[in-house]
Amino acid sequence: MKSDIKLIDYLAVRRSIPAFQMSEPGPEKAEIEEILRLASRVPDHGKLAPWRFIVYRGEERVHIGKELLKLALEAKPDLSEEMIEVERARFTRAPVVIAVVSKAGPHFKIPEWEQIMSAGAVCLNIIFSANAHGWVANWLTEWFAYDERAYPLLGVQPGERVAGFVHIGSTNFPAVERPRPEISETVTWVGGDA
Numbered sequence: 001m002k003s004d005i006k007l008i009d010y011l012a013v014r015r016s017i018p019a020f021q022m023s024e025p026g027p028e029k030a031e032i033e034e035i036l037r038l039a040s041r042v043p044d045h046g047k048l049a050p051w052r053f054i055v056y057r058g059e060e061r062v063h064i065g066k067e068l069l070k071l072a073l074e075a076k077p078d079l080s081e082e083m084i085e086v087e088r089a090r091f092t093r094a095p096v097v098i099a100v101v102s103k104a105g106p107h108f109k110i111p112e113w114e115q116i117m118s119a120g121a122v123c124l125n126i127i128f129s130a131n132a133h134g135w136v137a138n139w140l141t142e143w144f145a146y147d148e149r150a151y152p153l154l155g156v157q158p159g160e161r162v163a164g165f166v167h168i169g170s171t172n173f174p175a176v177e178r179p180r181p182e183i184s185e186t187v188t189w190v191g192g193d194a
Contacts, residue, residue, distance in 0.1 A: 015175040016127065017136040019093040022169035026057075026095025027135055035168075036098070038129040042121035046107070050115035051122050051163065054099040054155045061091035067153050068144055090142065094167035098126060099154060102161045119163035126166045136171045139164045 027035060036053055044050070056064065069087040073079060079087070091097050100123045104115035123139045130137040144150040145162035156162060 010131070013175075013177075014128075014131070015177065016138040017171050017173060017175060019138050019140060019167040020089075021171050021173040022094040022136060022138075022167060023171060024095050024169065026169045027130070027133060031133060032096060032098070032168075035126060035129040035133060038132070039122055039125035042118055042125055044118045045114045046110040048107070048110060048115060048118075050102065050104045050110075051119040052101050052103060054101060056091055056097040056099070057095070061097065064091045064153060065089055068150060071144070071147065071149055071153075090144070094138075094169040096168040098166045098168065099156070100126070100163040100166065101156055102163045103159075104161070105159065116163075123164040123166060126168075130166070130168045135168050136175075137166055137168045139166050141165065 032055055036055075040049070065088045068090050069084060072083075072087040076083075100119055102116055102119040104112050104119065106112060107115070127137040127139055141162065141164050144154070145165065151157070151160075154162070
């Protein structure tokens with residue numbers, strides 16, 4: 001693996017593209033299946049696959065946006081025109097949106113926390129896999145990931161939680177670097193040479 005400089009180069013510059021900067025085209029069904037097949041290769045203690053995918057494409061994204069707007073207006077009837085358009089476009093910013101749904105729960109052997117982290121690893125692996133196929137991607141949660149009123153609309157079952165919505169598509173925008181934490185600020189060394 002150390003000899004795969006391409007992977008090292010990719011990790012050194014990996015950057016999410018904002019969903020609002022995405023456009024058509026997006027991956028077709030067979031390519032999405034391959035992206036998800038690769039993304040599923042994550043740490044998964046007990047081989048539980050404590051997550052599943054919901055793929056949103058086509059006109060259904062427009063319908064979901066309209067329904068999410070209704071829910072948003074119930075909570076905040078005085079939304080500005082700009083925010084109304086933002087809510088309406090939540091699922092149409094990218095040609096493909098994939099929900100990673102966590103099915104984590106009590107297990108006699110596998111801690112629920114490990115199951116949740118496995119779902120997070122899948123979200124990141126979807127980004128890696130989409131990028132490897134030449135697409136841009138972004139992992140978002142947004143308010144409706146935490147609002148169970150939206151779950152029936154989104155296809156999320158009772159007892160499940162949304163780990164994230166991964167937006168996948170194309171872009172004409174350049175990937176702009178953002179500040180990253182300094183290793184000296186995020187690492188605690190224990191043992192070994194100073």
